[in-house]
Amino acid sequence: MPMEFISSLAGAFFGALAAFLLEALRRKSEEKEKQYEVILSTQAALLSQANSMLSIHK
């Protein structure tokens, strides 16, 4: 009886731990994806400003 209790407790613990780690991993990857989008939009803004200045400077 105590053995069954311990194994089910361990099962529940590792299940919860796996769910937590997976969720953390998903959030981290989501955050990284958002950062990538911001990096692209920042690059686009800088290039667009450079292009504006280049057209005046000719």
Add this chain to the structure above:
Amino acid sequence: MLLRFSEQLVDFRKLTFLAASSDPHLLLDLEVAQESFRFAVDLIEFRNKLLDKFFDDPRTEIKEFDSSTGQVRASGDLRIMTNMRQANEAAFKALCNAQKVNKHARDHFYAFAKKEFPKRKLLFVAEEARAAQQATS
């Protein structure tokens, strides 16, 4: 001179993650690049307003006008002409500086992005491509 400048701006609210990154100094470079661009644009707009004021002034006399290049030789109010000359010089210097600062920020930002996202595609104008573009235009 009819001009339309880029309205695309760097959104610093979304770039707060840079402060906690390996290169927080990048935020400062981006800020300087954006402000230099704004300053140059403001000066060019001011210079254009002065030019309009000069040509609207009744004392302005156009002596020569080349329609193919748009070059004008004119005389008029000395005060407006002096202001225009100063605005021209300041706008040119601000434009040169903004271009230099923009290039530095782009290179710095690209190096950071390449380090953070080595396998992802990034926007980059290679020097060769830029030189080729200038040569063809």
